[in-house]
Amino acid sequence: MPQYEKILLKNMETSGYTGSLADYEHAGGYQALRKVLGKIAPAEVTELVKKSGLRGRGGAGFPTGVKWGFLPKEYQGPKYLCCNADESEPGTFKDRQLMERDPHQMLEGILIACYAIGAETAYIYIRGEFALGARIVERALTEARAAGYIGRNILGTGVTIEIWLHRGAGAYICGEETALLESVEGKRGLPRVKPPFPATHGLYNKPTVVNNVETLANLPYIITRGPEWFASIGSPPKSTGTRIFCVSGHVKLPGNYEVPMGMTFRELIYEHAGGMRSDKPLKAIIPGGASAAFFTEQHLDVKMDFESVAQAGSMLGSGGVTVMEEGTNMVWAALKLMEFFNHESCGKCSPCREGSPWLVQTMRRIVAKRGRMEDLETLTDLCKNIAGRTVCAFGDAEVAPIMSTLLHWRHEYEELIREAEVTHPKELAMAAVRH
Ligand SMILES: Cc1cc2nc3c(=O)[nH]c(=O)nc-3n(C[C@H](O)[C@H](O)[C@H](O)COP(=O)(O)O)c2cc1C
Structure with a gap:
């Protein structure tokens, strides 16, 4: 198996590394911050990040430097950076490891991003369930403050940046x-209509950048080793750097794997994650978190970069790769994901609020062998009326498991329905009359 240089997991995989400030500094930490503060102009830092080709690791894969460039240049008031540490996508568990095992890496990235965009305040929005992670990040913040990396006049450069943890x-x-x-802001978490975008009207209506933990953690290395080095890793020019793929499901060695983008699913699953746990053939892959359309074993040789996965009909998303073996009922699998999305639908947009319970009800009926062939049309119709018709991308996300399982495994839906016709003929006949 070829060996790859790790960037983000390298420190924590070194024997004896605790993630303390002393360990991080010993590994070269905060050198990038020293290199930029007061020495490289903020706009130039943004240019370096653009040159590196870094794209967001939170889901949408938007180019990071370009996003920073959208902030109004002449604006004199406060600007904000929000580090998205919510990591709520099922099957995704990389940000948690980055925060628990090497929190200063993320903090240095936040400081560099704040300097580049001219923000004096950053918030780390951490998932409520990450109680341990929150304690570790708080401790790291205290250490970094005491060492003069956070607060007023950082390292005597006159730069002020404060970072707050928000659970x-x-x-x-x-x-x-x-x-x-x-x-x-202390309100109920409902998505806003865009535009205006956070770049101009973000936190407290001020220019704001939101970046994912993994995106930010890459910044110190782009600064110390140069954007050309970063841009040479992975699948340049559009998918540069490494990705931490969170492999879960029916594999022998589930876990986080940091590899250059462009590796195939086959290599990741069979060489890094040890292959299938029971040596049954692979049946399905969720390539990028629960919001990503399912792949089949036919997609094993698709390259894991933004373009290749999109061309094959799904997305790299949050990097959560869930593997399912032969024998998994795909209608049941889609139902489990749909139950999650239904539970989490915020209720702001009617297609999602009303459509999600309807989808769950229909799916449950099919799995319980009480479905009807017309249900497949209802499912398709509902999905089409949700996707693209909501304020945020949640609508597109929730229909992906159903649409993709209907595409690849429609026969499994039909088999369950045919079984229903045998098991509950009377009930179905009555339902047809009511219909
Ligand atoms: C329903 C939904 C949930 C999301 N959850 C997360 C999340 O948990 N963490 C994350 O970083 N991005 C998440 N995103 C993406 C963010 O909206 C945003 O694109 C991202 O934080 C930007 O950071 P990046 O450019 O560094 O990727 C989610 C998007 C949607 C539509």
Whole structure:
């Protein structure tokens, strides 16, 4: 198996590394901050990040430097950075590891981003369930403050940056950037209509950048080792750097794997994650968190970069790769995801609020062998009326499991319905009359 240089997991995989400030500094930590503060102009830092090709690791894959460039240049008032540590996507568990095992890496990234965009205040919005992570990040913040990396006049450069930790209350929707902003403001986490975008009207209506933990953690290395080095890793020019893929499901070695983008699913699953746990053939892959359309074993040789996965009909999303073996009922699998989305629908937009329970009800009926063939049309119709018709991308996300399982495994839906016709003929006949 080829060996790859790790960037973000390297420190924590070194024997004896605790993630303390002393360990991080010993590994070269905060050198990037020393290199930029007062020495490289903020606009130039943004240019370096653009040159590196870094794209967001939170889900949408938007180019990071370009996003920073959208902030109004002449604006004199306060600007904010929000670090999205909500990690609410099922199957995704990388930000948690980054925060628990190497919190200063993320903090240095936040400080560099704040300097580049001219923000004096940053909020880390951490998922409510990450109680341990919150304690570790708080301790790291205290250490970094005491060492002069956070606060007023950082390292004597005259730069002021304060970072606050904000714990969420456990809602998936608060990972969506504008719902996150509402939540930090103390309101119920409901997504905002865009435009205006956070770049101009973000936190407290001020120019704001929201970036994911993993995105920010890459910044110190882009500064110390140069954007060209970063841009040479992965699948340049559009998918540069490494990704931490969170492999879960029916594999022998589930866990986080940091590999260059562009590796195939086959290599990740069979060489890194040890292959299938029971040596049954692979049946399905969720390539990028629960919001991503399912792949089949036919997609094993698709490259894990933004373009290749999109061309194959799904998305790299949050990097959560869930593997399912032969024997898994795909209608049941889609139902489990749909139950999650139904529970988490925030209720703001009617197609999602009304459509989600309807989808769950219909799916449950099919799985319970009480479905009818017309249900498949109802499911398709509902999905089409939700996708693209909601304020945020939640609507598109929740229909992906159903649409993709209907595409690849429609026969499994039909088999369950045919069994229903045998098991409950009277009931179905009555339902047809009522219909
Ligand atoms: C329903 C929903 C949930 C999301 N959850 C997360 C999340 O938990 N963490 C995250 O970083 N991004 C999440 N996102 C994406 C964010 O809205 C945003 O694009 C991201 O934080 C931007 O950071 P990046 O450019 O560094 O990726 C979610 C998006 C949607 C629509």
